[in-house]
Amino acid sequence: MFKVTTLDAEFELLPDESLLAGLERTNHAVEYQCRSGYCGSCRVKLLAGRVSYREMPMAFIAEGEVLACCCVLESDVAVACCLRADEADGKGGE
Numbered sequence: 001m002f003k004v005t006t007l008d009a010e011f012e013l014l015p016d017e018s019l020l021a022g023l024e025r026t027n028h029a030v031e032y033q034c035r036s037g038y039c040g041s042c043r044v045k046l047l048a049g050r051v052s053y054r055e056m057p058m059a060f061i062a063e064g065e066v067l068a069c070c071c072v073l074e075s076d077v078a079v080a081c082c083l084r085a086d087e088a089d090g091k092g093g094e
């Protein structure tokens, strides 16, 4: 499985897990609405690595950004995403 490095953590995507789902599972601060490439809410900056799309998404993506809900990792990646504030300051679960 491919490794995802964020600004705060590292984890491996599970089989068939989207980048968005992996970021949610590991308590990262990610936004989403449609989860299917239409709204662009889940855009994150790709710092390293390669992704592709099964179908070209409808949402606008700027140079260097990816849609976490529908991109398919082609390599280990690094993305500009942080842990949720309650996790990053050690207060998670309180």
Ligand code: FES
Pocket (backbone or CB within 6 Å): 031, 032, 033, 034, 035, 036, 037, 038, 039, 040, 041, 042, 043, 059, 067, 068, 069, 070
């Ligand atoms: S959540 Fe809408 S494009 Fe990803």
